[in-house]
Amino acid sequence: MKNIKIxxxxxxxxxxxxxxxQGVVTAERSFDPTIRPDNVTYYDIEDLIVDPHxxxxxxxxDGEVIGSGYARIENSKPELRHRQHAYLxxxxxxxxYRGKGVNGLILSALKNWAAANGISELRLEVYNANESAITAYEKFGFGSHMLVMRMGL
Structure with a gap:
């Protein structure tokens, strides 16, 4: 996988x-039964491409796009030491191509971009039942921080 270009x-x-x-949505449906069954979009992809933040x-x-990821600079809570963080x-x-280091290459490039923009913390969200993703993120250096809980009424 030496020829991968980020x-x-x-x-x-x-x-x-x-x-x-749609691959992300499909994967997340297996972890979250509250995602609507109809056509769902998460991102304004054109905006992700052009937004400077x-x-x-x-x-x-070999000319084929095989993976993706973004970092978005966000304001942190006012009580935190860092004013901003990058949300992945x-x-x-x-x-x-999974399990071949592609995600790690993307994460490394996003980490470098965030650091070059003065960001000192990366954050992301992952479903607690998505053990393979959690393992991959932990391998990269992420650690659990807070558990989000919910209850349907």
Whole structure:
């Protein structure tokens, strides 16, 4: 997997990124029964590409986009020591390339972008039942911070 190139997403990648978005939705439905069964979109992908406070990256192998992820600079809670953090999302790798380090390459590039923008903390959300994703994020250096709880009425 030495030929993987990490680059900023471009408008020409929209169709592929929309497919990736549906891959994320499909995967998350298995962890969250409250996601609607109809067509769901999470992202304004064009905005992710052009917003200067967001870095949307893709992994490309031999001209094929095989993965994605973004970092978005957000304001932190006022009581925290850091004024801003980078929130990571849209982490997706095509099935046949999972477990080959693609996600780690994207995470490293996003970490570097965040640091270059003066950010000292990365945050992300992952379903507690998504053990493979949790293991991958822990391997990269993330640790659990807070458990979000809910109750249906």
């Amino acid at each position: 680059r900023p997403a471009e408008i020409k990648d929209l169709d592929t990124l929309r497919q990736f978005e 967001i870095q949307l990256l893709v992994a490309e192998l 999302g849209f982490m997706y790798v095509l099935q046949q």
